Amino acid sequence: MKKTFKLTSEKIKPERQVDAVKHEIKKYLKRERKRDLGEGVDYLDFDCKFGADEANSEVIHLAEINKSIDWAVAENLESFYLEVIAKPGYRNKQPQV
Numbered sequence: 001m002k003k004t005f006k007l008t009s010e011k012i013k014p015e016r017q018v019d020a021v022k023h024e025i026k027k028y029l030k031r032e033r034k035r036d037l038g039e040g041v042d043y044l045d046f047d048c049k050f051g052a053d054e055a056n057s058e059v060i061h062l063a064e065i066n067k068s069i070d071w072a073v074a075e076n077l078e079s080f081y082l083e084v085i086a087k088p089g090y091r092n093k094q095p096q097v
Helices: 014-033 062-074
Strands: 002-006 043-051 058-060 079-089
Touching: 002 014, 014 043, 014 062, 014 079, 043 062, 058 062, 062 079
Parallel strands: none
Antiparallel strands: 002 079, 043 058, 043 079
């Protein structure tokens, strides 16, 4: 998902708009996690970027998405850019001692 979300709307209150954005992101993550992992893949990992626009986006952890959205609301941004890309994850096996 590579998308610029708007935080302002003429018809919707800002608080409800933020809730709608967070819900859309959660729905995307849930849909991606349901997909078949493939052979040899242990889990699904996500690469995330967040910023005021695509050019100024920075890498963040998946757990920091809601904090970043709250930061954008506190900074009174009209919109923000979010990129969430699914990738296969592999666990590092610990050597047996």
